[in-house]
Amino acid sequence: MRANRLVSLVLLLRQRGRLSAATLARELEVSTRTVLRDIEALSAAGVPVYAERGRHGGFALLPGFQTRLTGLSQDEALALMVAGSRRGTQVFGLGSALASAMLKVVDALPDSYQETAADVAERLLVDPETDLLSRRRTAEEIPDAIVTEVRRAVLAGRKLRLRYAPVDRAPAWRTVDPLGLVTVRDQGYLLATRSGADRTYRLSRVRAAEALDEPAQRPDRIDLGRVWQERGTRFRTGGDQVAVHVRVDPGRREELVGTALAVRSEEAEPDGRLRMEVTFQDARHAEWALWQLATSAEALAPEWLRASLHDRATALAAHYGASGDGR
Template sequence: MRADRLVSLVLLLRQHGRLSAAALARELEVSTRTVLRDVEALSAAGVPVYAERGRHGGFELLPGFQTELTGLNHDEALALLVAGSRRGAQAFGLGSALASAMRKVVDALPESYRATAAGAAQRLLIDPENDLLARRLVAEEVPDNMVTAVRRAVFAGHKLRIHYAAVDQTPKWRTVDPIGLVTVRDQGYLLATRSGADRTYRLSRILAAEELAEPAQRPDRVDLDRAWQERSTQFRTGGDQVTVLVRVNAARREDLLRTALAIRAEEPPDADGWLRLEVIFSDPRHAEWALWQLATSAEALAPQWLRTALRSRAAAIATCYGMSS
């Protein structure tokens, strides 16, 4: 890992010119003390890196220095394959590998192309951390060591032992046969089988993972897109689904349908521009959450337990804000 970091340090100096120890530490995700030790190691190895003192000082390479240390390692090559989504790389624990790979790709470009590409890249922004309303779009936190173990088992075709925390359940250890990894809207999933039955595990709920030496019981080839569609269909049609009769403002119809699993029936708008729909949710908690998001733009007409749950939630909020601060 240190060798990869030393290569990245050289490439950063080649591409950006002079950089401070603090800037290098941020890029490499290490301490400034580690950067100073790495610079000493490079100098001892004959790499012409020197320090410039002063307020605008930093480290720099002698002009004209060339390096051939641009070969991609396995994780960097893999990161490039999923680089169509930067957040996808993050979800699979490949964020740092992607950054390192891209530095090598830029360094391998001819000098004339490098400047053009760098300028063009400054004109593109993909998946910023905030939307136009300044709402931070936070990806799920998945520990690198855990997802690395999962990734290794998927690629090697070995069984995987995971400590999994299912919703409203005590975490348990399970041994599964990994099929593949999927990322959807910043959320990563492991597709697997357990005792021959299809299972889907959310990566953020895997507390620990251990690759086993035993071969996984799985087909040699897989169509992940088809497998995901099948799992999605099973999810929508199984479980504790509930049907809800809803009265909703026509302007919020699409918001309601984006959260529901399906629509069973719909009546034309009434004189006030409100619709009546029968929609399906995956379970009671899903139904309560979805209707709460619409506030006074929707009313659950049935079942009664849902009306009671929403009324109790609203009463608790009213009580909270009715108190003196």
């Protein structure tokens, strides 16, 4: 990993000129102390990098320095293959590999093309963190060590040992045969089988992962898109699902849709609110989702859900209406 970082450091200096230690540390996702050690290592290896002191100082390469450091690592090549989805590189833990690979790609271009490529890059923005209403995406945070181990098992075709925490249940270990990774709206999923049965795991709920030496039991080829669609269909149509009619504030629509399994119907009412029919996994899921929206949503049906939310709100009001002195 350090060798790749040293290559990236040289390419950053080649393409962007003089850079401060703080800027290099930010780009390489390391500490400034690590950058200084890397600079010393490059100098010892004969790379003509020098320091300029002062307010606008930093590190730079001697003018005209050329090198052939554009060989892509396995992770960098993989990152380029999924670069069509910026979210995919982040969810699968390939963000830094993509940045390193793109440095090598740009460095391999003729000098006349490098300036054009930089100008084009400045005029294209893909998938920003917020939309025009300043609503931020809620990307999942998955530890690098976990996603790296999961990815290694998927790509190497090895069994995977997971410590997984389902909703409202304690984490437990299980061994699975991984099939592939899927990212949807910044949420990552592992498709796998366990004792021959289909299983889908949310990556953010994996607490630990270990790729085993034993080969996974899985087909040699897979149409991941078809498998994902089939599992989604079974998930939406199976089990004890609950259909709910609800009125919701348009500003909270995405939160409702994000927790529901499916939207069956939707129409705007004269007062601007939305009347929707949505499905949830079960009764507990429906109650939890509507409770999160508080007064921004109203469950119209079924009646038992209205009653359940009413009872919960009454109990909460009674609790806070009592004396706050602990008696």
